[in-house]
Amino acid sequence: MFKYAGVIINNESSKVDKAFTYEIPESMRACIKVGLRVKVPFGMGNRIIDGFIVELFDRCENISRLKKISQICDDFTIIREQDIKLINIMREKYMCTYLDCIKLIMPTGITRGMKHKMNKVLSIKNKLTDKYDKEPYKDIFNIVQDNDCKYTKNEISKKFNISVSSINTLVKHEFLDYNVKVVDRYNERIYESYGEKKLNAYQTEAVNRIMEEKTHKFLIHGVTGSGKTEIYMNLVSKIINKGEEAIVLVPEIALTPQMLERFKGRFGKEIAVFHSRLSDGERYDEWLRVKSGKVKVAVGARSALFLPFKNLGIIIIDEEHELSYKSDVTPKYNAIDVAIIKSEIENCKLVLGSATPSIETYYRCKNGDIELIEINNRADGAKLPTVNIVDMREELINNNKSMFSRELKENISIALERKEQIILFINRRGHSTFVSCRKCGYVFRCEHCDIALTYHSESKKLICHYCGEIRNLPSSCPQCKSHYVKYFGVGTEKIEAEVWKQFPNAKTLRMDYDTTRAKNSYEHIYNIFKNGEADILIGTQMVAKGLDFKNVTLVGVIAADLSLNLPDYRANERTFQLINQVSGRAGRGSKEGKVIVQTYSPTSSAIIAAAKNDYLGFYKEEVQMRDLMDYPPFKKILLINLSSKYENLLIKNIQNIGVILKNILQKYSNIKILGPCPCSISKIKEMYRWQIIIKGNFDYKFSCNIKKVVYDSIKTDYNNIRVSMDVNPTSLL
Ligand code: ADP
Ligand code: ZN
Ligand code: ZN
Secondary structure (H helix, E strand, C coil): CCCEEEEEECCCCHHHCCEEEEECCHHHCCCCCCCCEEEEEECCCCEEEEEEEEEEECCCCCHHHCEECCEECCCCCCCCHHHHHHHHHHHHHCCCCHHHHHHHHCCCCHHHCCCCEEEEEEEECCCCCHHHCCCCHHHHHHHHHHCCCCCEHHHHHHHHCCCHHHHHHHHHCCCEEEEEEEECCCCCCCCCCCCCCCCCHHHHHHHHHHHHCCCCEEEEEECCCCCHHHHHHHHHHHHHHCCCEEEEECCCHHHCHHHHHHHHHHHHHHEEEECCCCCHHHHHHHHHHHHCCCCCEEEECHHHHHCCCCCEEEEEECCCCCHHHECCCCCCCEHHHHHHHHHHHHCCEEEEEECCCCHHHHHHHHCCCCEEEEECCCCCCCCCCEEEEEEHHHHHHCCCCCCCCHHHHHHHHHHHHCCCEEEEECCCCCCCCCEEECCCCCECECCCCCCECEEECCCCEEECCCCCCEEECCCCCCCCCCCCEEECCCCHHHHHHHHHHHCCCCCEEEECCCCCCCCCHHHHHHHHHHCCCCCEEEECHHHHCCCCCCCEEEEEECCCHHHHCCCCCCHHHHHHHHHHHHHCCCCCCCCCCEEEEEECCCCCHHHHHHHHCCHHHHHHHHHHHHHHCCCCCCCEEEEEEEEECCHHHHHHHHHHHHHHHHHHHCCCCCEEEEEEEEEEEEEECCEEEEEEEEEECCCHHHHHHHHHHHHHHCHHHHHHCEEEEEECCCCCC
16 A cells, blocks of 8 residues: 655645655555545645645655645545646646646636535425315425425425415425435536438548547548538447547537537437536536546537546547637647647547648648548538639729628628528737738738738837837838828728618628627527528628538628738638638538638638638648748747736846847757747737747757746746746737
8 A cells, every 4th residue: 555645736836836745644545546636734834735646655765754644635536547647748848837737637616615516405205284285385295296306495486486484384394305416507408409310421431430440540621511520429429339438629619509509419418518618616517427427428628628537439629720729828738739649648539620620730641640531522412612702902993992892792782682691701810900002912021930010000110020020111012102001900890880881771790709708699699690580690700610501602701811911820821711611601501602702912822722622732832831931830939928017127037038048049050039029919908018939849848948047037027027938829919
């Protein structure tokens, strides 16, 4: 039996980021296990605090001053043994603490004493005596008899309109009794059953390959509408039948009611749902449902990857290119990378799916790390929509200054007349604005980084947010000398106003960050549109995802330039993906679909390839570019971001760090340092923001060392400066 345990302390400070050795009291030795949560005395005052056992050993030097574990907290382990390995890898890879990783794994709230929710429900104790065998008692008695242990006192009172005092009387005279029942906090909506479909030949082949081949990692590259969801569900059934379990990740689940509808409709109560909008109580209950083996399938956002299944058979990640798989809070992990590691540790299958795989993932396929399965047809025989590119410069020449081209306007009228539905899409993200020439489409870019320069309205300057180069805003276009040089600004509200002006009878719905902040509001908008109660859905990225509406025949991309000119090396990729995905919403039924892409850069290869649905053509060109410019997957990017309320202090510190790092990096010829420079969004919530970018081929030891250098350098100003470090961040805004 083990006598000593390594314990990670539940304390945020990075100073305690190691396993502390504790002695296991004899009485606990029989039941102590790796992964248990325990109470331990900690620090000078021996305050009792939560900890997590990560290792056990029977010998230990220097035992004289060892403290003892005070208590075991739960009758189940919080961390599975397999997770210990994952935690160790993630801690290095994402430069975070053990506790940061453990927090991903344990149910929030458990260290604050969260428990199951218990309800006092009513049941029958004794038969009514003659004296009470009359109304209202008879009625109450019958209700309780019919709903044994189902309702609480208040529920019965409300539901059947009965006075609480009559119920109290029955309890007092021991006709009724209270029972304590555990209730699931996750309020299960009942979903319509979603029947199994007979797989077509492509789907069957995909399923067979995944189940039968020895390989573990697959990418299903299937065009929009190729029936990937049906493949996922089929795989999940097979895995459950083998007695194993499945995790299905979808991009932020609250945003994809359709996936839930399908999975719940097929698997019913057998699935857990896990996403960021659940309350702590709901998460706790879903976590325990998994832990106790009551459910075999979890569908959720990236955090569902860490649910405590015993015998995981498959991890499926839908829309694997989505940015929401990368965490933007510490630990800043990428769920795709973690899923790959996890599938190797647990020896389970990994299936990634997308119509527009990320360059990184496709590159892994080309290298043979992941096996590629391609599907080029829509499952139900529907045709892919035709995509027309409209040159907005021509519109200007023809004196059309509206944000709708003549072609788009005409097609909106036609669709409205036919009572078909329309999606208008604006691919705007963040607050970044670029400057372009409306006559010829010229965009001001940084020559060193090939990134669109960002316009700063206060200083009226153009800044490159990769390398920090600053330029004045020219008054005319260097290409065509026109003076119609302007920054770009358009949002969903403006589009909606324009629709109202031009089509006063059309019923519109807006789906963007503002209209979907409240709980269930996305689902609400989704249902209104699904039921045909609105003609035009206007939205951001959210409308590009997974929606499958048969009556949508027209999709308009208002300004493809918005994502094309993001200050981000992934701008081309994002544009290709967004256009391709949103196009995929059109023509899903029997009617043919049409997509109109408006742009000032009609010669952009990303836009042309997206219009032709030519992923491979796009990939080939883009991957060359990435190689040439030293971007992922060829080189890593380490983003060091400092923020502070005090601008001068911030600048002093980051410049100091810049000098130190440049000194250190001198000897590495293949590692470059860019900046320091102000971030694209130079101030958020009163905090000024600056960044340094390190680009090159380095390993995790290297980035951990850099982290140490950064923290050591700001030591004296530590309390006034916030540091964030991120490897291959999704955004450099
Ligand atoms: P994807 O996720 O690949 O974009 P979906 O899973 O949404 O595609 O499927 C597109 C449509 O095709 C859905 O309406 C779905 O019900 C239908 N579908 C899928 N598989 C089949 C099949 N084997 N037979 C008939 N229809 C199918
Ligand atoms: Zn011009
Ligand atoms: Zn630059």
